[in-house]
Amino acid sequence: VASQFAFARFMACELKKAHIPYAINADTQFYDGEEGAWRPAQESLLNAMIAPECETPGKKPGEGNVKPSVPDAISVTPAAASTPGSATP
Numbered sequence: 001v002a003s004q005f006a007f008a009r010f011m012a013c014e015l016k017k018a019h020i021p022y023a024i025n026a027d028t029q030f031y032d033g034e035e036g037a038w039r040p041a042q043e044s045l046l047n048a049m050i051a052p053e054c055e056t057p058g059k060k061p062g063e064g065n066v067k068p069s070v071p072d073a074i075s076v077t078p079a080a081a082s083t084p085g086s087a088t089p
């Protein structure tokens with residue numbers, strides 16, 4: 001899982017730096033359509049891809065941060081409807 005997180009963050013940061021838009025097509029890894037809830041076990045990986053914390057030489061901390069697509073998305077936990085059984089696809 002650590003290698004997935006590192007790769008996801010690296011790719012998201014490189015694409016962001018090059019201003020290349022990208023999409024996440026593995027939606028069943030992050031969202032359980034049957035339960036209608038986010039998979040809590042994958043939250044940190046999804047956040048690393050959507051809003052990566054990229055190192056930017058010369059920038060002050062917090063300068064130029066990207067706003068999440070949903071208000072308070074960074075502090076929101078996955079839906080309470082998720083069950084441990086839905087943690088793996």
